[in-house]
Each structure stands twice: as C-alpha cells, then as structure tokens.
Amino acid sequence: MDKQVWRARLMRGQWFSHLPVSLQDSLLGAARVRHLSAGQRLFQRGDPPCGLYAVLEGAVRVGAVNEQGKEALLGLVESPNWFGEICLFDGQPRTHDAFGVGQSTLLHLPQTVLLKMLDEQPGHWRQLALLMSQKLRMTFINLEQLSLLPAPARLAHRLLMIAEGYGQLDEPRRVLQLPQEQLAAMLSLSRQTTNQILKDLQGQGILRLGYGEIEILDVQRLRALVVV
Numbered sequence: 001m002d003k004q005v006w007r008a009r010l011m012r013g014q015w016f017s018h019l020p021v022s023l024q025d026s027l028l029g030a031a032r033v034r035h036l037s038a039g040q041r042l043f044q045r046g047d048p049p050c051g052l053y054a055v056l057e058g059a060v061r062v063g064a065v066n067e068q069g070k071e072a073l074l075g076l077v078e079s080p081n082w083f084g085e086i087c088l089f090d091g092q093p094r095t096h097d098a099f100g101v102g103q104s105t106l107l108h109l110p111q112t113v114l115l116k117m118l119d120e121q122p123g124h125w126r127q128l129a130l131l132m133s134q135k136l137r138m139t140f141i142n143l144e145q146l147s148l149l150p151a152p153a154r155l156a157h158r159l160l161m162i163a164e165g166y167g168q169l170d171e172p173r174r175v176l177q178l179p180q181e182q183l184a185a186m187l188s189l190s191r192q193t194t195n196q197i198l199k200d201l202q203g204q205g206i207l208r209l210g211y212g213e214i215e216i217l218d219v220q221r222l223r224a225l226v227v228v
Contacts, residue, residue, distance in 0.1 A: 003028050006107060009056055013080035013168040015131050016054070023124050026117055031107040036060070036100025047094040049087035051111040052128075055079045058104025059177070063185070064096050073185035076101060076178070081168055085132050088114060138166055146188065149226075152197050154187055156225040159207075163216055176214045183214075 006028060010016040016024065036042060036058070043050055045064055053060070055077050062083065063073040074096060077083045087094060088111065118124055138161070145154050163172040184194035198214070201207040206222050208215040216222060 006056060010054060010080045012170065013165065014170070015082060015134065015168060016080065019127055023127060027109060030113045030117060031109055034106040034108045036104040036106065038100060038102050040100045042098040042100065043094050044097045045094055049091055049094070049111045051084060051114055052082060052088060052109040053084045054082045054107040056105045056107060059101040060104060060106070061099045061101050062096050071185055073182055075186060076162070076182065078165065081165060082131060085128055087111070088128060089132065134167060151187070151189055151193060153226050155183070155194065155197050156222050158183070158187060159214065159216065160223060160226070172219070174216050176216070177212060178214050179212045
C-alpha cells in the first residue's frame with residue numbers, strides 16, 4: 001500500500017482532509033506502517049508516550065481492564081480516525097489499553113518525530129488541538145447521556161455516532177462491524193439488555209442484525225429515538 005492510497009483513505013475523514021496540504025505531506029512523509037493481528041496489544045495503560053496513530057484498515061479497541069478482569073470499552077477506532085494525541089500534549093503515560101480488532105493496519109507517527117516536526121512548525125499545534133477537542137466534545141456528550149438518557153436512546157445515539165465515524169465521516173456507513181458484547185461494554189449495559197433493545201429495533205424494521213454486524217435500515221427513525 002503506497003502513500004497515495006493512504007492519503008485517499010485518510011481524506012475521507014474530516015480532520016485530515018481539512019489540514020493544510022503541507023501538514024498532510026509532513027505527516028504522511030514521517031509515518032510508518034504498523035500491522036496488528038487480532039487481539040494484539042498496541043499499547044497499555046502506563047506505557048510511555050509513543051506518538052500518534054491513524055487506522056487505515058480494521059479497527060483498534062480502546063479501553064481498560066480492572067484487576068477482576070472486567071473491561072471498560074471506551075470505543076472502537078476505525079478508518080480513517082486518528083488517536084493517541086493526549087500523550088503528545090502532556091508527555092504523560094498512556095491512559096488506556098489499545099488492541100487490534102481483527103487484522104488491522106495503522107499509520108504511526110513516533111512521538112519524537114512528531115514533536116520535532118511541531119517544533120519546526122509550531123503553528124500546527126492548533127491542528128492537533130482540534131483533533132483532541134473533538135474527542136473531548138464527544139466524551140462530554142457521552143457522559144451526559146449516560147446520566148440522562150434511557151438505555152434505548154443511548155444505544156441509538158451510539159450507533160449513529162459509530163456510523164458517522166464520531167463526526168469524522170462525510171458519508172455515514174449503514175453496516176457496522178460491531179459485535180453486541182462490544183456495544184454493550186461501550187454503553188455500560190448488560191449483554192442481555194443490549195440484545196433485547198437491538199431485537200426490538202429489528203422488529204420495528206429500524207435495524208438488521210447479523211453475525212458480528214448491525215445494519216441501519218432507517219436512519220431517521222433511529223435518530224428519532226434519541227430525542228426523548
């Protein structure tokens with residue numbers, strides 16, 4: 001896969017596509033390709049900063065596991081999204097674990113390389129700040145919904161967010177590669193509750209459930225469930 005293919009894939013995302021061309025070129029020029037097998041760890045909580053990543057193929061699961069083995073799944077990062085920028089700003093250890101979901105291909109901008117680039121072009125810090133602010137905005141929305149919305153509305157909203165690449169995709173996807181247990185973990189719901197809500201939505205003709213995937217059949221009706 002050459003860099004023109006990388007660029008084409010990343011241009012589908014709002015953040016990268018709105019960067020100055022010079023910064024796009026610099027990022028692609030300094031990037032290295034990383035391949036992850038299913039379940040392979042990219043980094044874990046407490047690891048030193050290792051730079052910025054973009055997903056080209058597959059997905060990365062970001063979350064944390066406590067001493068009892070219970071996982072808090074924050075989200076699945078899919079193409080063309082970028083992640084890992086927090087440590088770039090504060091230089092502190094990684095806050096969560098990241099694992100490959102299936103066979104995944106990433107672009108990696110090493111921390112030292114990226115910091116050198118930003119030292120030479122300090123004006124580009126604003127672009128990285130925009131990337132982090134988008135994540136922070138989504139975090140606040142999710143926290144609010146966790147407290148205020150009933151489970152069906154939270155599930156509907158999360159499906160819409162995933163379909164839209166958390167605001168990064170110009171054209172939302174209709175088919176989501178998303179096992180129900182992962183969706184349940186993201187919403188802090190039981191597997192049984194999540195399955196029941198999904199089956200209800202399938203019965204209404206809003207969704208279609210397949211093995212490890214969810215197809216959105218009626219976006220407008222799904223969106224209407226979020227307004228309660």
